[in-house]
Amino acid sequence: MTLPTIDAALHWANGQLTASDSPRLDGQVLLCHQLQRPRSYLFAYGDRLLSASDWQGFQQLVAARADGQPVAYLVGEREFWSLPLKVSDATLIPRPDTEVLVAHALSLSLAAQSRVADLGTGSGAIALALASERPLWQLWASDRSPEALAVAEANAVRLALTNVQFCCGDWYQPLPAAALPLQLIISNPPYLAAVDPHLGEGDLRFEPATALVAGDDGLADLRLLIEQAYRYLEPAGYLLLEHGATQGPAVAALMAMAGFSAEPVLDLAGHWRASCGRLTLR
Ligand SMILES: C[S@@+](CC[C@H](N)C(=O)[O-])C[C@H]1O[C@@H](n2cnc3c(N)ncnc32)[C@H](O)[C@@H]1O
Known part of the structure; x- marks a missing residue:
């Protein structure tokens, strides 16, 4: 040869x-x-x-x-917020767009010892990025997928980040009483419609559908997260959500109905790809 x-x-x-x-x-x-x-x-x-x-x-x-097949799955790793994160085919591959969520969370005026939940943590990307920047915050990272959560926990150990606790279950359900009330809830939930043509393109073809698809209109998980957030947040707590580029107005309307004052969070290209709500009604 x-x-x-x-x-x-x-x-x-x-x-x-x-x-x-x-x-x-x-x-x-x-x-x-x-x-x-x-x-x-x-x-x-x-x-x-x-x-x-x-x-x-x-x-x-x-x-x-x-x-x-995605490069990240082939090498088993992807960098997020300058952290090398293990990924597997049970986790979404963390995206640079989601770093905008981390940057916005860090810009909020939150106490040094805040309690924060990252719901649908996948590889742990958001929670671990925040944990690395705010060692005094207490973070809870949840996911419905035990396989994804095992990857997230392994990433926390590898990065020696000890201020994140992991819990398995459906959205808010696994949060322990000790986590409440939260100062910030942050999530990059599934937000694609079941018929979204992007599901047949690129890396998305290989990523878990449970990490991507949220009902017929893509809003099912965002709706649930927004409607239930007030039960888990302190008065004036924050809810920071990633969503699709065309979903901003719908998310803002849902936030307003749930008692939040909402502001758009733009990605690096200027697209309305996330929204931050502050609870105003109790
Ligand atoms: C878009 S991925 C985001 C993963 C990670 N936060 C990131 O940004 O790379 C959505 C995550 O939500 C989780 N998920 C989907 N439905 C859920 C549910 N009902 N309860 C908790 N987690 C859920 C999926 O397993 C997946 O890890």
């Missing part, structure tokens, strides 16, 4: 991954994973020959990626 150099293997992968938006980067990330080396190694040692097992392993990873 003729074995390629690192440069030649990356060149080959680039030609295989034409369906990807980022073929060059995908190839580099997959080769780093195969070699268990940082990206700088690829640039420093481009003329090194791959071993037979690394070449075979890399070819398999590239074939899986060419088949559409």
Whole structure:
């Protein structure tokens, strides 16, 4: 068997991954994973020959990626808020858009020792990002999926973040009495309609439908979270929710009906992709 150099293997992968938006980067990330080396190694040692097992392993990873499988699932990791998070096919792959939620939460005037819940935590992305920034906050992170929650707990251990407690169950149901009343509830819930055509595209094809789909109009979980929030929040507590780019007006109306004063939270491209409500009625 003729074995390629690192440069030649990356060149080959680039030609295989034409369906990807980022073929060059995908190839580099997959080769780093195969070699268990940082990206700088690829640039420093481009003329090194791959071993037979690394070449075979890399070819398999590239074939899986060419088949559409997400890079994050193939390497088992995705960075969020500069934290390396383990992911699995039981968790959503954390998105940069969701970092806007974290940034907004950190901008709220909350006490140093606030109680905060991240509902539908998946890999733990939001809760762990907040825990890393606010070591004195007490956080509760819940999910209905025990498999996702196991990934989130493993991420907390790996990152040595001890101020998050994990609880399994349906939205608010698993929160213990010690968590209440909360100063902030934050969530990136499922918000796609069951018939949304995006479900057949890109990474979404491989992610758990239970993390993505919320009833016929995509609002089922957002509605429930908004309508029940007042029971768990302190007076003037905050409810911060991610939603789809066209759902802002509906979410604002639901928040107003539930006694919140709501403001839009824009993503980096200026799209209304989240809303923050402050409880005004009790
Ligand atoms: C869009 S994903 C968000 C995951 C993570 N917070 C993130 O931003 O990467 C939604 C999460 O909600 C969880 N979920 C869906 N329905 C739920 C329910 N009824 N109760 C609790 N969690 C639920 C899913 O398992 C999934 O982990």
